[in-house]
Amino acid sequence: GQQVMQIPQYQHVQEGEDFTTYCNSSTTLSNIQWYKQRPGGHPVFLIQLVKSGEVKKQKRLTFQFGEAKKNSSLHITATQTTDVGTYFCAALNSGGGADGLTFGKGTHLIIQP
Amino acid sequence: DAGITQSPRYKITETGRQVTLMCHQTWSHSYMFWYRQDLGHGLRLIYYSAAADITDKGEVPDGYVVSRSKTENFPLTLESATRSQTSVYFCASKRAGISGANVLTFGAGSRLTVL
Numbered sequence: 549g550q551q552v553m554q555i556p557q558y559q560h561v562q563e564g565e566d567f568t569t570y571c572n573s574s575t576t577l578s579n580i581q582w583y584k585q586r587p588g589g590h591p592v593f594l595i596q597l598v599k600s601g602e603v604k605k606q607k608r609l610t611f612q613f614g615e616a617k618k619n620s621s622l623h624i625t626a627t628q629t630t631d632v633g634t635y636f637c638a639a640l641n642s643g644g645g646a647d648g649l650t651f652g653k654g655t656h657l658i659i660q661p
Numbered sequence: 662d663a664g665i666t667q668s669p670r671y672k673i674t675e676t677g678r679q680v681t682l683m684c685h686q687t688w689s690h691s692y693m694f695w696y697r698q699d700l701g702h703g704l705r706l707i708y709y710s711a712a713a714d715i716t717d718k719g720e721v722p723d724g725y726v727v728s729r730s731k732t733e734n735f736p737l738t739l740e741s742a743t744r745s746q747t748s749v750y751f752c753a754s755k756r757a758g759i760s761g762a763n764v765l766t767f768g769a770g771s772r773l774t775v776l
Contacts, residue, residue: 554703581764590751590767591704636703640763646711648694648719648753649765653703 552577552639554652562660567624569655571637578640580613580620581649586633591651594622594635624657632659664688667752667768675776680739682771684752691757693735694719694765695727697748704751710735742775749773 553572561567571580579598583591595604597613597620604611608631610623624631634656638649665686674680684693695707706719708727716727724746726738735754739746749772753765 579763583765590770591765593764593766596764638765641706646692646709647717648692648696648706648709649763650706650720651696651704653701 552580552637552650552652554637554655556655557653558656558658560658560660561627563629564626567627567631567657569622569635569637569657571620571622571652573618573639576617577620578617580617581638582611582620582622583636583638583651584633585636585654589633591636627657627659629659629661632657665752665754665766665768667750667771669771670769671772673774673776674742676743677741680742680773682737682739682750682752682773684735684737684768686733686735686752686754688754688756688766689732690754690766691732692755693729694753694755695725695735695737696751696753697721697746698751698770699748707737707750739773742773744775747773747775 581596582594585591595611600617601615602613608625612621634654636654637652641647668683691712694709696704698704705721710716710729713729713732729735749770751770752768755765
């Protein structure tokens with residue numbers, strides 16, 4: 549099945565520093581989604597990228613989809629304590645979404661005040 | 662807007678017992694999914710369903726059974742629980758149809774401990 553590799557697994561930053569997580573696939577993806585899970589919570593959809601080279605922004609969050617549609621990144625500028633959590637990328641399974649998404653293992657963002 | 666609810670939120674059971682985790686959604690979404698989340702493994706798909714009475718295996722189905730007699734409910738049963746099934750279980754749903762509709766909405770999760 550679909551596989552997406554996500555790095556790093558853990559990232560410690562000082563509050564105010566930037567943060568980036570990367571997602572890579574060996575195959576071309578139809579789209580990529582990003583989810584955030586707060587500690588003790590459930591994954592919540594952030595954004596979906598569809599087009600090659602697409603860049604989307606949500607306030608301090610910038611999402612990119614690679615030109616070859618095999619990689620993606622999430623960058624947070626000037627992290628805040630509210631950004632703490634695990635960030636997952638996810639790709640459609642071969643059934644075009646009917647059979648769900650394959651998630652990366654996630655990047656745990658730990659912020660030190 | 663009740664959304665998607667899971668019960669129980671926490672469950673402790675013993676090896677060999679049968680456990681059923683419930684999932685209910687109020688949106689009439691066609692698709693429903695069960696994932697388990699374990700440290701180091703992220704989210705892994707157990708079973709999914711495209712509609713009532715249609716279910717299929719995901720990545721890690723062994724030891725689990727599902728049913729979907731009604732669109733809104735998608736229970737997950739561990740027929741004989743094992744310690745390796747200690748995990749957090751998430752139910753999710755998504756609507757059918759148009760492009761961009763592959764977004765999953767997750768329930769709050771059910772934390773299961775098997776002793």
